[in-house]
Amino acid sequence: MTVPEEVSQQEDLLVARSSELGGNSNTAVALTFNHALTAVRFVCGNDMREGTVKQVRLKNVYSRGTYNMGTQTWSGLDTPASFSQALDKVTTGTADEALTSEAQTFMMLPQRLPEGAQIEVLFTDDTHTGHTLIADIKGSEWPMGKTVTYKISSSSLNWTYTLDVTALADFTYTGGTQQYCVTSYRQNAQGEKEAAEWTAQYAEDGTT
Numbered sequence: 629m630t631v632p633e634e635v636s637q638q639e640d641l642l643v644a645r646s647s648e649l650g651g652n653s654n655t656a657v658a659l660t661f662n663h664a665l666t667a668v669r670f671v672c673g674n675d676m677r678e679g680t681v682k683q684v685r686l687k688n689v690y691s692r693g694t695y696n697m698g699t700q701t702w703s704g705l706d707t708p709a710s711f712s713q714a715l716d717k718v719t720t721g722t723a724d725e726a727l728t729s730e731a732q733t734f735m736m737l738p739q740r741l742p743e744g745a746q747i748e749v750l751f752t753d754d755t756h757t758g759h760t761l762i763a764d765i766k767g768s769e770w771p772m773g774k775t776v777t778y779k780i781s782s783s784s785l786n787w788t789y790t791l792d793v794t795a796l797a798d799f800t801y802t803g804g805t806q807q808y809c810v811t812s813y814r815q816n817a818q819g820e821k822e823a824a825e826w827t828a829q830y831a832e833d834g835t836t
Contacts, residue, residue: 631691631737635713638735641665645697664695664702666770668734669726670749673781676721679753681780684727685712686734688744693737702772705739712748727780738772741765749780789814789824 632638644659670684691709693702711734717727728734745768749761761782770776792811799806812826 629693629695629737630707631709631711631735633709633711635711635732635734640667640735641695643695643697643700645700662700663773664738665735666738666772667775668736668770668778669732669775670728670778670780672719672721672723672725672727673779673783674723675781675783676719676723676725677753677782678721679719679751679782681715681717681719681727682750682752682758683712683714683748684750685710685748686736687746687748689741690737690739693739702738705737708742708744711736721782724779733775736770738770741768741770747778751780751782753782791824791826 629641641664642661643664644661646657646659668686670681687710688708689711690705690707691711692707693705695702713732715727715732719725719727743766745764745766747761747763747765751759751761753759759782761780763778790811790813792809794806794808794810797804797806810826810828812824813821814824815821
């Protein structure tokens with residue numbers, strides 16, 4: 629099976645098998661169908677900002693494989709590919725708010741995600757600033773017959789940075805010394821503070 633590139637063309641795959649029957653049997657057979665693919669959907673995480681989710685993309689995931697009816701397993705997974713769709717979903721950022729509708733659910737091959745597998749989200753926040761959110765998902769499992777739900781967070785965007793520095797001092801031509809104190813941190817909407825790196829530079833010509 630090869631997964632269609634367009635999400636609108638990706639359909640669920642239901643499989644069923646029976647026990648062995650005689651060739652001259654005329655008995656009704658009960659079949660239990662099972663889902664052979666993995667459904668992938670997206671919702672807001674606990675710290676998503678208001679804005680518009682423009683696009684979601686699954687990058688470098690296996691797109692081809694062979695299903696064995698006897699063992700009910702997939703094998704021969706190969707051909708990493710990317711699958712994307714435009715959403716233009718306006719969101720309030722409420723936790724667990726659906727970003728993809730039922731019709732926008734990705735139907736993918738069950739697999740352990742390979743090296744380079746990522747989720748990429750194009751997001752425009754409430755200040756109309758565009759961002760690209762990226763998460764590595766290599767090594768995680770997409771189990772057969774299950775729905776995998778990814779919670780999208782904009783936590784990397786929700787920080788305010790502060791840099792406090794001792795005021796400048798002037799010196800005569802004879803020079804001098806002055807102690808400087810630098811306080812550098814970032815703080816999010818929940819009041820959490822973290823130290824933030826900073827770099828010192830100097831100029832010998834007095835112009836920069």
